[in-house]
Amino acid sequence: MQDTITTAMLNAAHAEAQRMGVKVCISILDAAAWPVAFLRMEGTILGAIDVANKKARTAALFQMDSADFAKIGHPNGAAYTLENTNGGMASFGGGLVLKAADGTVMGAIGVSGASTEQDIAIAQIAANVLKA
Template sequence: MNTAIAHALVAAAEAEATRGGFAVSITVLDAAAHPVAFLRMNGGAIGPAEVSLKKARTAALFQADSAVLGAAAQPGGAIYSLEHTHGGLISFGGGVVVRDAAGVVIGAIGVAGATVEADETIAQVAAASLHA
């Protein structure tokens, strides 16, 4: 992950959020879950800023989308209570792994502030924009 890629991801996520009428927070992390870029769109609530970070951290640390991990983190699931590890993670959609052209994980993007479904779509569209 570098700043050019991170800024492109933020721009793609911002454009998709704007198309949907949402003001979201967007966090991009490198593969080690260190921050590279962040945006809280004008009019975005303050609380989702931290949620976007936790969604991205979840995806980066486990190299899996937060929605996928969330399915196994439900009561009775194999990784139930995962969200209580690593200083707090998120076990629902909006955290998406970012891969380079060779499929290697280079980081993650987290989106929060819309509906969970819209957060997931915005993050997926941004991640896919790198290979469009």
């Protein structure tokens, strides 16, 4: 990802969290799941750092949003224990696949620190930057 796009996504997520009045960690990975950018807003609980990273990692490794992954990698899902592979996946929302306007997978983003619904919404704002 070009630096200008990375920075634009990070700033968009940050601004949306500020608008909502919540504190989150934002983690952006490339398509090979290597770190590209990260921001922890001041006052975010420390546990959210690893959670944001794992949400993004889940989306990158399985090319599906972590909320969808949760339907299969779960004690009640079709592939229970899948969530324990790859160093531990996140079986709840807040991790999104990042796709370019033409559908190319560019990487993934994970947001954690607010409610799961808010985390998803913030991640979506950043993902939309790629489709502009």
